[in-house]
Amino acid sequence: MTIGVIGGGAWGTALAQVMAQSAEVLLWARETEVVAAINTTHSNPDFLPGVALSPRIRATNDLQALADCSPWLVVAPAQHLRGVLAAADLRGRPPLVLCAKGIETGSLQLMAEVVADVTDAPVAVLSGPTFAGEVARGLPTAVTLACRDGTLGAALVQQLVRPGFRLYLSDDVTGAEIGGAVKNVLAIACGVVEGAGLGLNARAALIARGFAEMTRFGLARGARAETLAGLSGLGDLVLTCSSANSRNFTLGVGIGQGKTAADLLATTRTVAEGAATAPVLVAAARAAGVEMPICAAVAALLAGAPLHETVAGLLGRPLTSE
Numbered sequence: 001m002t003i004g005v006i007g008g009g010a011w012g013t014a015l016a017q018v019m020a021q022s023a024e025v026l027l028w029a030r031e032t033e034v035v036a037a038i039n040t041t042h043s044n045p046d047f048l049p050g051v052a053l054s055p056r057i058r059a060t061n062d063l064q065a066l067a068d069c070s071p072w073l074v075v076a077p078a079q080h081l082r083g084v085l086a087a088a089d090l091r092g093r094p095p096l097v098l099c100a101k102g103i104e105t106g107s108l109q110l111m112a113e114v115v116a117d118v119t120d121a122p123v124a125v126l127s128g129p130t131f132a133g134e135v136a137r138g139l140p141t142a143v144t145l146a147c148r149d150g151t152l153g154a155a156l157v158q159q160l161v162r163p164g165f166r167l168y169l170s171d172d173v174t175g176a177e178i179g180g181a182v183k184n185v186l187a188i189a190c191g192v193v194e195g196a197g198l199g200l201n202a203r204a205a206l207i208a209r210g211f212a213e214m215t216r217f218g219l220a221r222g223a224r225a226e227t228l229a230g231l232s233g234l235g236d237l238v239l240t241c242s243s244a245n246s247r248n249f250t251l252g253v254g255i256g257q258g259k260t261a262a263d264l265l266a267t268t269r270t271v272a273e274g275a276a277t278a279p280v281l282v283a284a285a286r287a288a289g290v291e292m293p294i295c296a297a298v299a300a301l302l303a304g305a306p307l308h309e310t311v312a313g314l315l316g317r318p319l320t321s322e
Helices: 010-019 032-041 078-087 111-118 132-136 150-160 173-195 200-220 231-240 247-256 261-266 273-288 293-302 307-315
Strands: 003-006 025-028 057-060 072-074 096-098 123-127 141-146 165-170
Touching: 003 010, 010 025, 010 072, 010 132, 032 057, 072 078, 078 111, 078 273, 096 111, 111 123, 111 173, 123 150, 123 173, 123 231, 141 150, 141 173, 141 231, 150 165, 165 173, 173 200, 173 231, 173 247, 173 273, 173 293, 200 231, 200 273, 200 293, 247 261, 247 273, 247 293, 273 293, 293 307
Parallel strands: 003 025, 003 072, 025 057, 072 096, 096 123, 141 165
Antiparallel strands: 123 141
16 A cells, blocks of 8 residues: 655655655655656755655655555645645545644644544654654654554554654653643753853753643643653653754753744744744643743743843743752
């Protein structure tokens, strides 16, 4: 059975490449130039330059062409997921493996909740510490595959596992999703620390206190603490908070250097999911009665708040215990 991939950015292309080790892959991309490059030169210079793609990967602009694929690895950005799935042919109810991370603006829904509004197709979540370039080059990677249906989850693990691409099965879909969404916001914060020259002590403290925020919010939404301490939570947090390969971290670096988020986002074709997630996460945390001061500070910075005043506000909060 051909595996379908929805999304021709760096992560979608990297997943297609690793799946093509032992399966045919059909990748849908919105951009005609991406489809043309994959089909004619076996490359994606716009989003994954320098990687020679497998000839087992074919690309299409026709979403309906994926109707006979199974499963679908869905890598559409969080704010576009609903629209993409609404336009797809889901009558065959292929398993949807959600690979993008975020919370939908307006509805405050996680991605699996958005899918449930659109279709009754079975859902799993793939999340963990993954830089697309490393996955595409076959470097060792471990991720979480979360699925409430244990039988389906076990089958998907067997279908998607590859040499160097190791999957750990979980039934905590909410925890896997929340870890992936919150870490994007915290990665922006760590980038700000880097860009502003605030030091490694500040970054380490931010990661630790940010993880506490992730855990509080996750537990309030029904996640399990051990999921948040695993690959899809703490593992992904450590990776994206410590490398310029992270789009969210890089966005934060620019903000820390005094640039505006609007200017930074306007000059890149890649998606820094944390920029859209931050204000939504703050609203969702408020609705759940959860304090997330670091994430709130990131949302404020993205909206144009002065950097030094925002940092001072965090450091000047009332003292508390761990």
